[in-house]
Amino acid sequence: MSKESISSKSQTDWQRIDKMDDRDIDLSEGPEVTAQMFDRRSDCQQKKAEWFESKGETRGKF
Numbered sequence: 001m002s003k004e005s006i007s008s009k010s011q012t013d014w015q016r017i018d019k020m021d022d023r024d025i026d027l028s029e030g031p032e033v034t035a036q037m038f039d040r041r042s043d044c045q046q047k048k049a050e051w052f053e054s055k056g057e058t059r060g061k062f
Helices: 014-019 035-054
Strands: none
16 A cells, blocks of 8 residues: 555645635625525524434534
8 A cells, every 4th residue: 555645735825815804805706695595504404403303412412
């Protein structure tokens, strides 16, 4: 078995990223987040909570 790493070194400029503020992030090319997307997320969260509760887990544990 080879001891050589299969992952390559990150090419991300992490120092530049760490210095960025939220306002420095260009979101203009991202998709618009709609109310329907938020509703779907809420539905998924509710279903997940119900599933965990059916398994005896409490809401605070997940």
